[in-house]
Amino acid sequence: MTPKIDHLVAGLARDPGPGLTPGSRELLDEITRLPAAAQIPAAVPPTPVPVPATRIRKRRMWALLPASFAVVLAWALTAPAQAALDIRREGDFFMVVVKDPHADPRVYNSELRSAGLPIRIVTEPASPSRVGTFTTIPASVLDTTLTSSSTPSPAATPTGDRADLPWQGDSGPIGISGIESLGSCAADQPCVLGVRILATTTLQTVISLGRPARPGEIYRSTARLDMPGELLHCVPFVNRTVSEVRSLVVRKGVRTVKWVDQAAGRGLNPPPDSWFVHEGWPYSADTVLFYVGPTQTEAVDTC
């Protein structure tokens, strides 16, 4: 039975694809433009060490401010001048605020290690609405299961895809395995890059946070152009013509527009002016990307 079953399944496989292509080499360059994270000891869960609690501030007027704004001000006033991160123990949590979003991840890791925190932090250039958010779901240090067969991890639980994602389990009061981002810069509140971590967590994970992009830097995490906080939120452009939308974004300071034929998946330089815009994505601070086609789409503007 076994060979036949395996051959049957083999017959279902799609072809392996084009292999190494110019696009794959371009991707290699894109990836290595980011700094690689430095090594931290992964086998032994670190023991949390006490971190001084934030001083209690009693100014009555602060009660009127949003809590997150008060936190930001407290950090700004009391954080060490040279650190890339500010790590504070607040009750049952560690609050980790990224002070220098462009610092080398090795600096973050060193400071996290010093505080006894098992996580690592990297930052990635993100479009405006993604700054301050997790740009990917925190990846469990699944690799301990790959290098150490003696300790089964949740990944070994044979109950479906969700079972191999420890942060998708019982999320508890503050979300994924006791880790959540401090907030996004998209809202009308002060921008906070950081995470709040349940002090009892021993989960080893890499947190990837969206940071503001440098000029010309390609975003590595984006929301659609019409999402809140992005360039064309509540600015109608879906099913407008290429020429209309080109004028629109130029007025908004965009210097370069990338056009992609949505059906063919090919870049167009430029598309016919009469074609219609289907979907837009931020690309970098001064560049946007639109998917276009010769006919209108069923999609509509978000507002």
Add this chain to the structure above:
Amino acid sequence: MSPPEGCDVGLRQRFEELYLAHYPDLLAYVRRRTDSPDDAADAIAETFTTAWRRIDELPAGPQARLWLYGVARRVLANQRRGESRRSALALRLREELTVWDEGTPAADQDAVRAAFGRLSPDDRELLSLVSWEGLTAPEIATVLGCSQGAARIRLHRARKRLARELDSAGLDLSRYGSRAVKLAEGQS
């Protein structure tokens, strides 16, 4: 492809070697588990971005490929929940995969495909790792993070469940199997 400013040349070189060695296998892995070229491009970009971040943890030799499969598997799980998407990355790759897809005829294996689709995601993955990636049970154990014994037992059960699905769909495994074997081997 010169190293970017500030990049550790040794790390970059090691990553490039791993990337060039394993990219085709990883591309095949994600293509076979995604429905669109965009999703495949996103998944492979995310997988290798994770590998670059963890270059110091990446095992040497053949284990690297298994490690990368493990990462890709979790990236795809995230992607299915709509929580992992990087529209700005790998634009050119996305275009290439779309063009490639246009020339790929669909296989005529509807009955088997339907039976396979009725299996649990875990069973499908186990059978796929054997038949698509050509992994052995010990290698599958590494990818899935379970013991070798558990991998063998789960694989055995998955094969039995697929056989049962084929049987309940009225497919005679002994006869259909031989035809499918020919199809799989390109002798039809």
